Amino acid sequence: MINQNKWIILYFISFLIMILLNYLSGANIGRVTENNQAIIQPAGFTFSIYFGWVTVATIVNIFTLVLNNNIKVE
Secondary structure, three states, X not given: XXXXXXXXXXXXXXXXXXXXXXXXXXOOHXXXXXXXXXXXXXXXXXXXXXXXXXXXXXXXXXXXXXXXXXXXXX
16 A cells, blocks of 8 residues: 555656646747747647646546555455
C-alpha cells in the first residue's frame, strides 16, 4: 500500500509540473511566431485537444490509483 501512495504522489507532482511547463512555454509563443513565419501551421484546436486528452488521462490515472488504494480485499 505504501508503494501505491508513492505512485499517487508522483503522478500528482508530475501533473503539476506538466501544467507549469505548459504555462511557461505558452507565454512566449507569440514572440516566436512573430519572429519566424511558419510555412505550414496546424489549427489551434489541435493542441487544445492534445492537452485535454493528456489532462484527462492523468486525472484518470491518479483517480484509479487512489481508488485502488482505498479498496480493501478481505
